[in-house]
Amino acid sequence: MRFREGLPQLAGDRLFVTDGGIETVLIFHRGFELPEFAAFDLLKDEAGTAALRDYYEPYITIARGAGAGFILEAPTWRASRDWGARLGYSPEALAGANRAAIALMEELRAEHEGDVSPIVISGCIGPRGDGYASSDLMSAVEAEGYHAEQIATFAGSAADMATALTLTYADEAVGIARAAAAARLPVAISFTVETDGRLASGQSLGDAIEQVDEETSSTPAYYMVNCAHPTHFAAELAGDDRWLERLLGVRANASERSHAELDEAEGLDDGDPADLGARHRELDRGLPGLRVVGGCCGTDHRHVSEICAAVGA
Secondary structure (H helix, E strand, O other): OOOOOOHHHOOOOOEEOOOHHHHHHHHHHHOOOOHHOHHHHHOHHHHHHHHHHHHHHHHHHHHHHHHOOOEEEOOOOOOOOHHHHHHOOOOHHHHHHHHHHHHHHHHHEEEEEOOOOOOEEEEEEEEEEEEEEOOOOOOHHHHHOOOOOHHHHOOOOOOOOEEEEEOOHHHHHHHHHHHHHHHOOOOEEOOOOOOOOOOOOOOOHHHHHHHHHHHHOOOOOEEEEEEEOOOHHHHHHHOOOHHHHHEEEEEEEEOOOOOHHHOOOOOOOOOOHHHHHHHHHHHHHHOOOOOOEEEEEOOOOHHHHHHHHHHOH
């Protein structure tokens, strides 16, 4: 872990860029089949590893051009126990895949840190269940036990932190935060919301953040929103509630469609990159602490470039 004295995205007001919708880019733009939406499975051979390496390059270039820091988010969103088992990975092989993902991030950092600095390596954690729905709910205790395996692997690697993306209910976030604290690994928590701005569980974004902070002694380094379009959650960010100070990142979807509509869609809805950038300019005005920007489903380097330009202006 390189940043033992604290994550650099928490110091000052410097912008940090991360990548876009890795799975949708690999499937719809690069022609890969990703069983279970699992990008980490590409690490099993040299061709897949090379494709992952190439995927990150345009985003690093965007950060370089903007003079921004960069967060290398490992392609491990699906690399947890249940999803790995569906793909035929043993626990040992799955841990190896998580380590290989962080090793690839290390290689990219070593290659680019002379031009982009700082570069933070994050181990990505996904939900145990569907990232679009609150199903098969766990208690916080169950969630801590489930996610502790992947978090322990990250803690034993060069990862500087972990980021939990696309969480749909607070108890799973509490468990992840507790597991990260036990492993002494900084963690960011990112919720996804529906078109009404609420989590799939029905809880408001603010209430979810406050619950996690209350039940973990404010363990998360910061919070984010991802896998939703700004039109879905912008209204939730109006006001001066204290929880907004904890919301430092946004990784938005390209499409304004609901999760149910995206699930049923046969093609990719990549929205309007320029409009998405403009909407982030409005988000930036309402979120003075916004420091981490990237994309989620349907976004690629075009969207992230527009977002970076809008927020960094």
